[in-house]
Amino acid sequence: MFKSATATKKHDESDYSNRNVSPSQNQDRINELNRVLQGLSTNVKDDKSRRDLYFQKIKILEERIQKGEINDNQKFRLLYEQYEKLEETLYSERDQRQLICEKSLKSLTLIEKNFSLSLNEEYSSRKVNEQEIFAEIDDKISAMKGELKKDNIQRTEYEEKQIENIEKELEELRYYFEQEKQIRDQNAEKLIRGFGEEILRLQEQLSEEKRISEESYETTIRLLQDLDQSIQNDLEQEQFQREKQEKSLLKLLESTCQKIEQSLLS
Incomplete structure (x- = not known):
């Protein structure tokens, strides 16, 4: 940007120097007019007064042109000075804008840094709280597991x-049956060894006993x-009660976890 401004300034100075050359160009035109008039004067030598009048007009015209050139140079100089002041003002405003931009950037960087620090502190604090809550939940779960165990x-x-x-x-019962069997066997042997007459009666008696x-x-x-x-019913009832108790404990655990999660979200 500075190079472009310097190049522009040099270009303006070059234009100003070209404008300063314009008097020589006007002088050439005057000289050309003089040559034309001199050529004309050779044809009108007899009319000296007329030639003097032409030279006088040329002199007046030359004075006017030179006076106009001086005024033009003054105008160009004044405009150039105003241009330089305007350019300095623009450069000053640009520097001020850059300074304000740098200050704003520094402020934004500082705010971003403070915001990052605040976020880190909030994250650390929340992490500590979450660890405490998770530890408490683990303790409760361990206690429930201990109770279930x-x-x-x-x-x-x-x-x-x-x-x-x-x-x-x-x-x-097995011992009772064995005793009964022994007694029955003993009675049967006694009956067999008994009188033959008692065989039928004993057989009938044995049949009855059987x-x-x-x-x-x-x-x-x-x-x-x-x-x-009855035992199966008792076991099923016990299992039903146990499953019911486990479901109640699981519901209580889920409710506790949901309350903790809601408290964390709020």
Whole structure:
């Protein structure tokens, strides 16, 4: 930009110097007129007064031209000085604009830097708060897992105890059946070794006992089936209650997480 302005200034000075050459061009024209008049004067030598009149007019014209050239030079000089002042004013305004632009750029850079620092501080603070909240959530989840694990342990112990009781009852029933079998076998042997006359009666008695035993066995089987069904119902009820409790805990956990998320978003 400075080079362009300097080139413009030099071009203006060149125009001004060309304008200063214009008097010589006018002088050439005057000389040419003098030559023409001199040529005419050779043809009109007899009319000296007329020639003097022409020379006088030429002299007056030359004076007027020279006077006009002086005025033109003064005008050009004045215009050139005004041009220089205007150019200086433009350069000054341009420098002021550049200075204002630099100040604005520095202010903008400072504002951007402060804004970045504020964002970093806000991000760090929010990150710390999020870490604290996540730590609290992890603690609550760990506590819930501990409670669930404790419930699972208690439920497992309860089931093992129930199974143990059932096994004991089954063992007692098995022992009872074995005792009954031994007694029945002993009675059968006694009956066989008894009197022949008692064989039919014993057979009938054995048949009756067998029927009773079968009925007793069927009754026992039904009791066992009822007991097994009761145990199955208890286990299903326990499992239903456990699943219901787990669903309640999961809903409570989801509700807690949603509240925490809403508090973070707000």
